[in-house]
Amino acid sequence: MSSPVLGIHLSDTEMRLLQTLVYQECGMYFDARRAHFLRDRVQRRLRERRMESFYGYYQLLISAQGRQELLLLLENLTVNETSFFRNKPQLELFHKHILHDLISAKQNRGEWQIRIWSAGCSTGQEPYTIAMLVADALVYQQLRRPSSGETSWPKPLIPSPWRVEIPASDISYSVLRAAQEGIYNQQHMASVDYNYRLRYFDRVGERYAVKKAIKEIVHFDFHNLKTEFLPRANDVIFCRNVMMYFDEAEQRRLLEKFYRCLAPGGYLLVGHAESLLGLTDKFAMIFRNSGTAYRRIEEAG
Numbered sequence: 099m100s101s102p103v104l105g106i107h108l109s110d111t112e113m114r115l116l117q118t119l120v121y122q123e124c125g126m127y128f129d130a131r132r133a134h135f136l137r138d139r140v141q142r143r144l145r146e147r148r149m150e151s152f153y154g155y156y157q158l159l160i161s162a163q164g165r166q167e168l169l170l171l172l173e174n175l176t177v178n179e180t181s182f183f184r185n186k187p188q189l190e191l192f193h194k195h196i197l198h199d200l201i202s203a204k205q206n207r208g209e210w211q212i213r214i215w216s217a218g219c220s221t222g223q224e225p226y227t228i229a230m231l232v233a234d235a236l237v238y239q240q241l242r243r244p245s246s247g248e249t250s251w252p253k254p255l256i257p258s259p260w261r262v263e264i265p266a267s268d269i270s271y272s273v274l275r276a277a278q279e280g281i282y283n284q285q286h287m288a289s290v291d292y293n294y295r296l297r298y299f300d301r302v303g304e305r306y307a308v309k310k311a312i313k314e315i316v317h318f319d320f321h322n323l324k325t326e327f328l329p330r331a332n333d334v335i336f337c338r339n340v341m342m343y344f345d346e347a348e349q350r351r352l353l354e355k356f357y358r359c360l361a362p363g364g365y366l367l368v369g370h371a372e373s374l375l376g377l378t379d380k381f382a383m384i385f386r387n388s389g390t391a392y393r394r395i396e397e398a399g
């Protein structure tokens with residue numbers, strides 16, 4: 099079915115061309131149920147650019163000069179919903195079990211570096227939440243080892259000799275700009291309890307700014323999960339509420355890539371409505387108190 103809206107008409111063939119282009123570029127798959135959203139957003143871009151033919155617009159999208167417009171279109175197609183401390187049961191599993199085990203194992207090996215990637219980080223609430231939880235866990239671990247002898251004052255957010263890196267990436271430049279700024283309003287802060295507000299945010303009028311020490315360990319960058327190049331040696335990958343917009347073939351490809359760029363025994367955390375079931379047998383599921391995570395299985399020998 100095609101629909102004429104404000105004089106701009108998109109035929110079924112044109113819609114298919116668009117679906118394919120978007121899928122090839124970023125993995126997002128607009129099936130019949132979501133086709134109206136794709137059509138609406140493209141029509142919006144056509145109006146904004148004052149273009150009257152889909153053909154001209156498509157030619158632009160596939161040309162080298164149209165790269166910027168293609169990114170803008172993709173940005174218009176993403177769903178950026180997110181919040182601090184989203185999916186509490188899973189974060190509890192992450193905080194109390196995964197981080198605890200990871201820190202102890204690294205400590206025993208004399209390794210002092212932790213790297214956690216937030217893939218599809220939207221406006222930053224997810225990686226900042228991770229940073230707060232890691233800082234908490236390391237301080238707690240330090241308190242249990244009084245012999246560790248941290249003497250500097252004020253105490254650093256990340257106790258020495260630990261080094262924490264939280265790369266955070268997204269395909270949308272506008273969400274990355276907001277994430278980098280790290281300033282949130284009352285509504286955004288609804289899920290952040292008093293303790294965390296006090297320790298990790300500065301009040302700026304009616305809003306809250308993430309403290310510099312937290313911002314220093316989170317590094318935002320543009321990254322498209324469709325590409326073959328993925329940052330390596332991650333202890334944990336959070337990729338929550340992103341895969342659900344991909345089709346099954348793309349989900350399988352992404353899980354293969356995640357497997358390769360996790361450290362041995364590393365963990366993958368996906369969204370509440372997402373699952374690895376039937377997609378791969380390279381991860382073992384961990385389930386505790388309604389929280390789910392997946393652990394990379396190591397090949398024998």
Ligand SMILES: C[S@@+](CC[C@H](N)C(=O)[O-])C[C@H]1O[C@@H](n2cnc3c(N)ncnc32)[C@H](O)[C@@H]1O
Pocket residue numbers: 124125126176177178179180181184217218219220221224267268269270273321322323324337338339340369
């Ligand atoms: C619904 S938000 C999820 C944010 C956060 N992970 C959470 O669960 O709260 C999905 C994010 O994935 C990003 N995204 C979609 N496709 C992507 C791709 N191919 N590569 C990187 N990021 C992508 C979108 O721009 C969006 O910000």
